[in-house]
Amino acid sequence: MCNLYSNTLPPEMMRQLFKVDASRDQLGNAEPLPAIFPKRLAPIVVMDGDGERAIWNAHWGFVMPQVSKKTGEPIQPKAVNNARDDKLRTSSFWRTSFQERRCLIPATSFCEAKGRKPATYIWFGVTGEDERPPFAFAGVWRGFSGNYGGDKRELVTSSMVTTTPNELVADTHPDRMPAILHPDDYETWLAGQPKDAFELIRPYPAEKMVIHQSGEGLRADQGGL
Template sequence: MCNLYANTLAPTLMRQLFKVRAENDQLGNAEPLTAIFPKGTAPIVALDEDGNRVLRNTHWGFVLPQTSKKTGKPIQPKAVNNARDDKLRSSPFWKASFTERRCLIPASSFCEAKGRNPATYVWFGVSGDTPRPPFALAGIWRSFAGNYGTEYRELTTSSMITTTPNELVKDTHPDRMPAILSPDDYEAWLTAPAEDAFRLIRPYPAERMVIHQQGEDLKSDHGGV
């Protein structure tokens, strides 16, 4: 499970890396995001109705409405921000989005917590020639319109796919890790039939990853690209 990641990429770099035309960049004056938590702003690359790549901001986590057990009234919803790969094709919560609405989630690092009281925060990334080489996580998205706690909201929401961990991540989180996509697979993830896209979900090679930093007081990524 991943409940924290960073995207410190400038919009111009995201447009270049993910082949998004300037007129399809909806991020505006996006600031570096050194700590993205569930319900936070999460930029994605998705396809519009005409099949063009678009950069847009989303609410990180599919909205799952909740009601108070005491009063029966709406309360703040859950943000389901991780989608397990073994549930994508069977769960009604995920299946339609996986089949019809896949996206790339630009990132510069992701964090997993190890232990408790205090936890050690371990920030992972991919290896390369820069301090925080950019990469893309496999994601899905969907629209939400309805009660969000005590107010009505219309949102584009996203969730990242998780898979089994590789040897580097396993020591920190033995069960899951975000699914990192190879650049050669970006187009197929966005456009291929669901069964072909599913085969792209696999642990990223440990030898192509690094630990950027780790410590007890590291709830944001202090690095940059």
């Protein structure tokens, strides 16, 4: 699973990389995001109601209503920020979003922790000419309307698809890794048939990935710079 990633791309570069017209960019003068945790807002690339690519800010984590086991009364909802690939087509929680509302999640690195007290924080990325080459995770999105954090809220929420890890990531997280998409597959993920989109979910080649930073003393919110 992934609970921390970075996106230090300026909006203009995101528009260029993901072929989004400036009129469909809702970010404004957004600041770089070196540490994105669950429940934070972060950019996603979607197909909007007109069938055009757009960049929206989304709450990271699908909102799952919960009730108290003791009283049966509603309590603070849970934010589910990872969607397992083996659940996308079978779980009612994910199925419709996978079929109808897929998105790209722009990133420049992601972090996994290994061990405890102290943990080793390892920041992964992809190979390329830049210091931190940009890439995109496979994601899904949906709207939420209801009580959240004590307030009535209207949100766009996103979740990151995870799959089995490649050899590089498995040493740190042997069970899951985020599904990274090749740029040639962005259109199919956003607008293709679900069966074709599902075939794109696979471990990103280990030889095309790098470890940007790793260390026991590395704070989790510093490695994404």
